[in-house]
Amino acid sequence: xxxxxxxxxxxxxxxxxxxxxxxxxxxxxxxxxxxxxxxxxxxxxxxxxxxxxxxxxxxxxxxxxxxxxxxxxxxxxxxxxxxxxxxxxxxxxxxxxxxxxxxxxxxxxxxxxxxxxxxxxxxxxxxxxxxxxxxxxxxxxxxxxxxxxxxxxxxxxxxxxxxxxxxxxxxxxxxxxxxxxxxxxxxxxxxxxxxxxxxxxxxxxxxxxxxxxxxxxxxxxxxxxxxxxxxxxxxxxxxxxxxxxxxxxxxxxxxx
Amino acid sequence: xxxxxxxxxxxxxxxxxxxxxxxxxxxxxxxxxxxxxxxxxxxxxxxxxxxxxxxxxxxxxxxxxxxxxxxxxxxxxxxxxxxxxxxxxxxxxxxxxxxxxxxxxxxxxxxxxxxxxxxxxxxxxxxxxxxxxxxxxxxxxxxxxxxxxxxxxxxxxxxxxxxxxxxxxxxxxxxxxxxxxxxxxxxxxxxxxxxxxxxxxxxxxxxxxxxxxxxxxxxxxxxxxxxxxxxxxxxxxxxxxxxxxxxxxxxxxxxxxxxxxxxxxxxxxxxxxxxxxxxxxxxxxxxxxxxxxxxxxxxxxxxxxxxxxxxxxxxxxxxxxxx
Ligand SMILES: Cc1cc2nc3c(=O)[nH]c(=O)nc-3n(C[C@H](O)[C@H](O)[C@@H](O)COP(=O)(O)OP(=O)(O)OC[C@H]3O[C@@H](n4cnc5c(N)ncnc54)[C@H](O)[C@@H]3O)c2cc1C
Ligand SMILES: Cc1cc2nc3c(=O)[nH]c(=O)nc-3n(C[C@H](O)[C@H](O)[C@H](O)COP(=O)(O)OP(=O)(O)OC[C@H]3O[C@@H](n4cnc5c(N)ncnc54)[C@H](O)[C@@H]3O)c2cc1C
Numbered sequence: 001x002x003x004x005x006x007x008x009x010x011x012x013x014x015x016x017x018x019x020x021x022x023x024x025x026x027x028x029x030x031x032x033x034x035x036x037x038x039x040x041x042x043x044x045x046x047x048x049x050x051x052x053x054x055x056x057x058x059x060x061x062x063x064x065x066x067x068x069x070x071x072x073x074x075x076x077x078x079x080x081x082x083x084x085x086x087x088x089x090x091x092x093x094x095x096x097x098x099x100x101x102x103x104x105x106x107x108x109x110x111x112x113x114x115x116x117x118x119x120x121x122x123x124x125x126x127x128x129x130x131x132x133x134x135x136x137x138x139x140x141x142x143x144x145x146x147x148x149x150x151x152x153x154x155x156x157x158x159x160x161x162x163x164x165x166x167x168x169x170x171x172x173x174x175x176x177x178x179x180x181x182x183x184x185x186x187x188x189x190x191x192x193x194x195x196x197x198x199x200x201x202x203x204x205x206x207x208x209x210x211x212x213x214x215x216x217x218x219x220x221x222x223x224x225x226x227x228x229x230x231x232x233x234x235x236x237x238x239x240x241x242x243x244x245x246x247x248x249x250x251x252x253x254x255x256x
Numbered sequence: 257x258x259x260x261x262x263x264x265x266x267x268x269x270x271x272x273x274x275x276x277x278x279x280x281x282x283x284x285x286x287x288x289x290x291x292x293x294x295x296x297x298x299x300x301x302x303x304x305x306x307x308x309x310x311x312x313x314x315x316x317x318x319x320x321x322x323x324x325x326x327x328x329x330x331x332x333x334x335x336x337x338x339x340x341x342x343x344x345x346x347x348x349x350x351x352x353x354x355x356x357x358x359x360x361x362x363x364x365x366x367x368x369x370x371x372x373x374x375x376x377x378x379x380x381x382x383x384x385x386x387x388x389x390x391x392x393x394x395x396x397x398x399x400x401x402x403x404x405x406x407x408x409x410x411x412x413x414x415x416x417x418x419x420x421x422x423x424x425x426x427x428x429x430x431x432x433x434x435x436x437x438x439x440x441x442x443x444x445x446x447x448x449x450x451x452x453x454x455x456x457x458x459x460x461x462x463x464x465x466x467x468x469x470x471x472x473x474x475x476x477x478x479x480x481x482x483x484x485x486x487x488x489x490x491x492x493x494x495x496x497x498x499x500x501x502x503x504x505x506x507x508x509x510x511x512x513x514x515x516x517x518x519x520x521x522x523x524x525x526x527x528x529x530x531x532x533x534x535x536x537x538x539x540x541x542x543x544x545x546x547x548x549x550x551x552x553x554x555x556x557x558x559x560x561x562x563x564x565x566x567x568x569x570x571x572x573x574x575x576x577x578x579x
Contacts, residue, residue, distance in 0.1 A: 011392060013392045013393035013395060013528055013532075014528045017392050017395040017396055019396060024391075024392065024396060092370065093361070093371065094364075094365075094368075094369075094370055094371075097361075097365060117509075119392075119393055119509065119532075120391060120392050120393075121391055122373075122374065122390070122391060122392075122393070123361075123371070123373035123374065124357050124361070124373065125360075125361035125364070125371055125373060126361075127361070128329075128358065128359075128361035128362045128365070129361045129362065129364065129365040130365075131362065132361075132362045132365035132366055133365055137329070137330065137440035137441050138329065138362070139329075139441055140357065140358045141354070141358075153444075157503070158354045158446075159353070159354045159457075159504070159512060160449050160502070160503055160504025160505070160506065160511070160512070161446055161447060161448050161449050161504065162446070162447040162449060163443055163445075163446050163447075164443070164444040164445040164446075164447070165441050165442065165443060165444065166441070166442045166444050167440055167441040167442070168440070176510065177493075177510040178503070178510075215370070215403070216368075216369060216370025216371075216402060216403055216405070217370040217371075217372060217400055217401065217402050217403065218400065218401055218402075218403055219398050219399070219400050220386060220399045220400065220401060221398065221399040222391070222396060222397070222398045222399075223396065223397055223398075223399075224395070224396050224397075225395075225396070225397060228554065228556075231540075231542070231552060231553075231554075231555040231556045231557055231558050232556065232557050232558070233547070233552065233557075233558040233559075233560060234557065234558065234559050238559075238561055238565055238566060238569065239569060241559050241561070241566075242559070242566060242569040242570050242573050243573060245541065245557055245559060245570065246570070246573045246574060246577060248557055249518065249539070249541070249557070250577065253518075253538075253539045253556065253557075255461070255517045255518040255538065255539045256461075256485070256518070256574070256577075256578070
């Protein structure tokens with residue numbers, strides 16, 4: 001089975017975020033594999049173990065993304081592809097999905113796995129957009145997948161309800177938390193990853209003209225929310241604190 | 257410039273979702289005095305159409321088809337695609353719901369358009385509509401616009417105020433027949449877990465419990481407080497993973513994103529993934545026995561203490577003042 005994972009390198013949003021020059025500052029930022037993409041990698045490896053085949057991890061990003069690709073290889077993916085975005089002046093979800101579609105155009109794929117949302121830009125667009133461009137079905141926010149021949153049975157999370165879906169390959173799915181527990185790369189895994197193939201492609205290699213994938217949207221401003229005044233931590237006897245809280249909610253905050 | 261704007265209306269358990277009324281309000285603003293029309297899809301949904309008009313839609317297109325009884329990507333995609341081709345709207349507004357998130361990118365790809373997802377506010381800037389949305393798990397915000405062509409956005413529930421309901425408003429309700437060909441994904445079964453009652457993403461008050469609640473029984477005092485306040489009960493991932501409650505109550509990046517007027521967090525530490533789902537709430541109360549818990553950094557009011565002592569007292573106190 002030809003299994004692909006689309007992976008995004010993201011900011012670790014657990015870290016402090018600061019803005020400079022109308023951009024999120026990358027100085028001192030920590031970068032990680034988008035957490036939902038880790039579920040996608042884990043599931044891809046599990047599918048390979050069950051059905052055979054190869055797992056290829058693909059990202060559109062800058063040269064630093066090699067680090068996240070190597071981590072995916074260390075987890076157990078077989079090969080990786082870095083599509084360089086250095087020639088792009090602007091990049092949005094239209095851009096990223098169009099570039100990915102150009103890559104997949106002449107590939108043979110049975111299943112493409114991605115994350116349900118990237119934790120930094122957070123739109124969840126890239127997966128379904130790519131599926132449409134490739135004219136294959138997609139299922140979002142999956143928590144379970146079983147493949148028998150070309151029949152695929154999936155469970156997906158729909159705002160807390162569980163939907164059971166039947167569909168077929170080729171297919172694109174996006175991973176929700178709960179799909180699996182991603183493994184940590186093992187030491188031998190990390191050693192092996194260094195020798196696994198990692199191909200870098202330029203837009204030219206994919207016959208992409210930058211103008212054709214120019215972003216459709218523009219960010220005019222990025223800002224941090226106004227700093228919230230430090231909250232009021234109540235003190236005194238518990239019963240008094242409770243009385244004070246009720247009074248504050250009614251008279252100061254006016255929400256009750 | 258006046259624009260023609262399409263709103264996709266969503267229903268659940270035979271009633272329209274609030275986010276659809278909010279989408280109409282957003283569409284009105286984008287339209288700049290143009291026309292706002294709503295689209296309703298389903299098997300029997302005709303009876304809901306007038307309410308959309310009461311909330312400000314100028315007309316409603318009803319696409320009824322047995323293949324639209326359950327949401328499937330292909331079914332809704334085909335219905336919407338036919339209507340968009342026929343009507344050629346200049347802007348489209350969906351709710352940023354499970355359905356909206358699944359369908360909008362696919363349509364945007366086909367229409368070769370930009371798409372601004374998870375919008376919490378909008379304003380006019382000259383000829384452009386500028387949209388605000390949270391990024392980086394809610395730690396920052398961005399203002400975005402669509403360069404040119406179709407304006408396509410999804411709006412986060414409970415952030416944009418709906419227009420006042422006016423039952424005297426009237427407008428055209430028209431049935432449209434849509435052709436739905438093969439569906440590549442089939443819904444075999446839907447296991448309903450979400451409790452009936454208040455939809456978390458639309459609730460005005462939420463009482464949420466975390467791992468600090470310690471057991472399924474531990475949620476009882478929270479439920480009692482919620483009953484007194486007419487609130488919905490929510491939970492952290494920690495509480496769901498520990499089996500104290502169902503995953504349908506989960507709030508956060510993986511679960512529901514909520515923006516109530518009042519959020520009362522009980523025994524929740526305040527991990528970034530949880531904050532991503534609730535930090536936009538208007539007023540946040542934290543009850544936690546650890547004064548260092550990060551939930552206090554987003555709280556407007558905090559009580560450091562044992563929730564099993566504080567929550568029942570709070571319920572009693574509210575009972576007294578709310579009679
Ligand atoms: C000046 C500028 C520079 C930018 N540079 C980058 C950059 O270097 N890398 C970048 O990703 N974005 C970059 N972006 C942001 C870009 O617009 C979006 O991040 C877009 O690539 C993905 O949208 P999203 O974050 O909403 O992802 P979502 O649509 O939320 O992502 C969902 C899933 O799609 C897949 N996916 C998303 N992005 C990629 C990707 N790049 N490659 C492979 N799979 C992916 C993953 O599986 C992910 O879980 C840049 C934006 C600007 C304005
Ligand atoms: C990809 C990913 C996605 C995630 N998505 C989500 C999400 O959507 N939503 C979410 O919530 N989490 C999410 N998480 C998990 C998140 O990181 C935290 O693990 C989780 O939120 C912790 O839940 P908690 O606060 O209930 O538990 P804990 O962190 O264990 O906190 C329990 C708190 O209860 C307090 N406490 C204990 N006893 C009492 C008492 N008697 N009275 C008062 N206070 C008490 C403690 O002081 C502590 O602060 C996600 C994680 C990942 C990796």
